[in-house]
Amino acid sequence: MAAAMMRAAAQRCTEVRASGQAKVAPAAAQLPLAPEETYQYQAEVDRLMDMIVNSLYSNREVFLRELVSNSSDALDKIRFVALTDSDAYKTGEDLEIRIRANPEEHTVTIEDTGIGMTKDELLSSLGTIARSGTAKFAEAVKESQGDANLIGQFGVGFYSSFLVADRVKVQTKSNDDDTQWVWESAAGSHSFKVKADESGDRLPRGTRVTLYLKEDAHDIADDKKLASLIKQYSEFISFPIKLWSSKQETERVIDEEATEKKRQEAKEAAEKEGKEAPAEVEPVMRTESKTVQDWTVQNDNKPLWTRSPKEVTKDEYDQFFKLTFKEFLEPLGVSHFNVEGTIEFSAMLFVPGMAPFEQQDMMQRQRNIRLFVKRVFISDEFDEDLLPRWLGFMKGIVDSSDLPLNVSREILQESRVVRTIRKQLVRRSLDMLKEIAGRPEEDGKSDYLTFWEAFGKMLKLGAVEDQANKGVIAELLRFPSSKSGESLTSLKDYVGRMKEGQEAIYFMAADSREAAAAAPFVEGLVARDYEVLFLTEPIDEVVMQNVAEFDGKKFSDVSRDELDMGDGEDASKKAEEAAAQYKDVIDFMKETLGDKIEKVTVSQRLADSPCALVTSKFGWSANMERIMKSQTMGDSRAMEYMRGRRSLEINPDHPVVQALQSKVSSSAPDAKAMTELMYETALVTSGFSVDSPKEFANRIYSMMANGQAGGAAAPQQAQSVDPEVLGADKDDPWRQ
Incomplete structure (x- = not known):
């Protein structure tokens, strides 16, 4: 909607004549050449300009990124035109961007040797907000099936100048116009001015933007500050960015005063000795420091991801990773690839050599993927748009001209392009992890084990969250x-x-x-x-x-009922026979334990334990129940429901079960106590918590006291315990 408003408002751009009467501006070609012409924005444009300056950008330093990007577009255009027009470079073959700060006048100038603008193009490009010469040019190239290699289609980048400038002046010269034109406007102004440039400061071809900085932005007029911004946002622009910068140099010069003193001393010494004074003495040298100013290229490193992977060495990848992402360990893996087709982009993905010091940082919003559009840094805040959460540990670069951005150029929009890029990044990440997993161990160390210890939990999260890729993740x-x-x-x-x-x-x-x-x-x-x-x-x-x-x-x-161990019919028959043999024990235990269990069965899975508690197919396991209980906001009713029903399995070959059978058969009074203790012990060994730890402890103490009574004298504190609680049969294995 905002873009539509801008287009509509731009069409109502009006001219203010000397008479003060405003009317719709005719086409620029129909305007008489005048020393200066003033154009007034319609109210909607004023409002949108205010939105851009005050709220559209979260970081006002992006103005340099936008202007450098525009210059790069202009250079792309002239380079494209030169493919079919041999005269395009007659006004200069050097394609470059020059940036200069003037601390005394509080200005910053960005100049390029790009295609420049005629008066028509100046009015249509800088006289409106949502119409840009770049967008029109990209459309023309598309119709001609050419490739201008443009970033373009952002619309409002130029107006970010007013984030730091009170006044902006644009000087531009096109090969298609003998006149050099000047565009000027001020922050908060309702108008802009266009005139022929009569300053005599002519450009061979291209555009120069001069920013007259606001008082609170004077610090930007500093070559070191600008160098930092270029490195941050535009280090990988394909054209050289030259910055007028100063540096200290030293040189050896003759110290005239010291040399003259040395000459006089030599003369006096010669006179004393009656000799002729030497004609010359070796000059005395001193070191002088001086400030030298010159144009220095700020982006002389070709973007690593634009090179063929075959040309890049492991050391280059390692150094790039360490410098770009402030890491001190080499990456465990690198995936460098270019995707061509209806959507084209380049990317480099890295698997870090270690996890963050704070593990929880991996689950928070990451800034690990740096997004570039035609080598212009856009943001590092789009991780979740480009990679799923479970791949949040990956670090890398994505560079494409097809990515959709909104007018602020800082918030990625959902689109088919983004989905395609995301799908490719996930696939390449998984391929890289499979390659790491397949590496042989070296000196007893495994790269994949190093990865797993650092990021294994993230892959497990992926197996839960990513239904499309869970099969591939399972392999890892x-x-x-x-x-x-x-x-x-x-x-x-x-x-x-x-x-x-x-x-x-x-x-x-x-x-x-x-x-x-x-x-x-x-x-x-x-x-x-x-x-x-x-x-x-x-x-x-x-x-x-x-x-x-x-x-x-x-x-x-294995902790759930109905476990199939593939033992066949013989094992099932044996279990049925044991169940029949111990039917009285099974019935007694179920009656004693009541609703605590759903049923008692003869187990085929137990070998050394007398009994165990298994859970139903759809209830929580003991481990999951423990985890859910630890959640402070756990719903007790929901927990009771999800707990499911438990079954007690007994091992008919165990002496304790056989002892219980003996007690049940003889109606021993302690059979119930023994059943309760077996159940509570099964709770513990099966991973559950005991409902009443005190009662459980008392049963244990009673058993201990009974054991002491059958041997040495019981300790004084155990004398009050009834020795008949667990039976007094001397040969009872329960007492052993």
Whole structure:
């Protein structure tokens, strides 16, 4: 809407004659040549100018970026014209931009040897806001199927001059016009002036913009300040940017006074000795410091990303990465590529050699991707537009002329171009990570392990958030396992080691590798030589739920009921027989524990433990329940619902279960206490928390006291404990 308003307002640009009558300005070619002509902006343009100056740009120092960009456009134009017009360079072949500060007069001048402007072009380009000669030129080139290599189509860049200047003067000379023209306007003014330049300060060809700085911007009229801004915003412009700068130089000169003194001393010495004084003595030299001013090129380094990747050395990539992103370690990987087609752009992506010192910084808004448009730095605040959050650790450069920007040139708009670039960056990032993962170890060190320790959590986030790429990301995931020792394993390697007939990828979630390895659920699997992945980070279970399968193998949580271990009919038959044999124990335990559990079953997964608590298919695992409880805003009702139903599995081959069967058969009074203690112990070993730690502790103390009573004398403090609580059978294995 704003652009439409600007176009409409620009069409109503009016001329103010000496009579003071305002009317619509005729075409520039129809205007009589006059010493000076004043044009008044319509009210809408005044308002939009005020918006530009006061609120459109967040950093007023971008004025230099805009003016240098305009100069680069003008140089691109004359270079393009020269391809078909051999006379274009008769007014000068040097294509360059010159910037000069005058601290005494508080001015900054930006001059180029570009195409320049006629009076018509001056009025249409600088007399309006949303119409630019560059946009028109780009349209003409498109129609002719040429390539002017333009940035263009920003519209309001020139007016950023008024962010720092009270007054702006533009002098311009085109090959198509014998007259050099001057455009002048002041900040806050409702008008601009155009006249033939009679100053005698003629340009062979091109445009010179002189900024008369505001009082609070006088510090900009400094060559060091300008050099810093050029380096920040325009270091990689394809034309040389020359800055009039001063530097201190030293030279050796004759010290006349010291030399004359030396001559006199030599003469006096000769007279004393009756000799003839020497005609000359060796002059005495001294070092003088002087200030030298000259044009110095500020952007003599060709942008690395514009070169062919084959021409760039590893050392050049490393140095560029360290200098550009203030890193001190070499990158683990580099992806340098050019995309050509309907959308063209160049990019370099780097995988850092280490994570930020503050890990949480990776999840905050990053400034890792620097956006350029035809080598003009635009911003480093568009990371989330160009890369998904899970690739926020990547650092790099993106340079394209096709990127859509709004009038401020600082807020990226959603578009097909952005989506295409984003898709390419993600694909190239994944390709680079796969290349790093495939590197062999050197001196016992793995580049990918270094990467994984720094950024592995980010890839796990990607497996959850990026549905389109979760399959590729899954190939890059690493986990400890029951067969990996102290190292990690990939899912591909896990599948490669699977036993014949194994249909699932088994995993156990816990808060540490040790806890996962000690969990009762993995006992039977390990005993059968199955490999179990150990998930030790909070996001791991969510990753498994989201990825669901790998290489056609589904993920299976070993802590849930209905675990299929592929044991076949014989094992199932054996379990049925055990269930029948222990039916009285199963019924007794269910009756004793009541609603605490859904059912009691004979386990096929337990080997060394007497019992374990497994969760239903859709409820939280013990690990997830622990994580959710740690959330301060947890909803207790929702937690109770998501907890799901738990089942108690018993190991019929374990002495404790056999002892309980004996007690149940004999109606021993302590059978219930033993059942409660088995249940609470199963809670702990299965990763859950005990509902009443005090009652659990009392049962343990009772067991300890009973054990002491069967052996040496019990300690004094344990005498009040009833020794019959857990039974007094001397051969009871529960007491051993």
